[in-house]
Amino acid sequence: MWCITKVFFIFMKYTDDINIFKLNKDFTAEIDITGTFGHIYHYPQRMNGCLFILCLRGECDITIHLSEHKIQKNDIVTILPETFVHVHRQSPDCRLYLAGFNKELLNGINFFNSTKNYLSALIDTPVTPLRPETSELFQDYFMLLIKMKHIEAKPNKDLLSSMLLTILHGVGNIHQNTNVTTRAFNRGEEIVKRLVQYIIKHYTQERSVAFYADLLHISPQHLSTTVNKITGKTVTDIIAKLVITDAEAKLKSTDLTIQEIAYSLNFPDISFFGKYFKRYTGMSPKQYRENVE
DSSP: OBOOOOOOOOTGGGGGGOOSSOOOSSEEEEEEOSSHHHHHTSSOEEOSSEEEEEEEESOEEEEETTEEEEEOTTEEEEEOTTOEEEEEEEOTTOEEEEEEEOHHHHHHTTHHHHTTTTHHHHHHOOEEEOOHHHHHHHHHHHHHHHHHHHHOSSOOHHHHHHHHHHHHHHHHHHHHHHTTTOOOOOHHHHHHHHHHHHHHHHTTTOOOHHHHHHHHTSOHHHHHHHHHHHHSSOHHHHHHHHHHHHHHHHHHHOOOOHHHHHHHTTOSSHHHHHHHHHHHHSSOHHHHHHHOO
């Protein structure tokens, strides 16, 4: 199902020490034993670093960018920078390890070059099931990071970079060695996949079906028919979901004015943005900012 979509944590006594929306520290790591992850991300937010989640037990229904996922025991989740995250449900018995790294650390390891062999797999398949013995190995990585966070006042950046690469390469190797993402796409599915990639890249500036059809070198009618057949939605639905998700995230997690948010999403004025937002959410941007907790 197509639908839209940083981080953390728990041990409630540590909550005030964590900037949920902006990962300004080099890294952070915790274990969620109270459901705080789901509470924090109960509305869409954009990740500004890289977040890893390892599920120890229970379930969590989450939207990552345009796709919904069910996280279960021994699943590891890789959420990349600029990705929208929205938690719909976290079961009462859910236990999660979480570890996040900021953009400075990602730049320090030359992130895109370091992950070039499996980056597309991480984007297409952010939730990766692990064998129990592999899950135990990753638990050791998370526990080391948690100890570093709570014991060392200023953890060594070289060690943090090494841990970041270890987790990334570990997940990447699983994709490469177990063929996690080798399912062949038919022509229609490939069109939808590429459409979503283009929408993610251009949605802040372009919302017309014709624009995306042109990028895909097909007619608007062909695109609309294909998308509806594969997803049950219209192209406009998919574009709007990402636009609205971005707007919701900015309304709840930034101090931008509604006018600034409207302009950032290429709306001609605040009135047009307000009507568009209300059409899909049932409330005005101002009401959403004031009433959604």
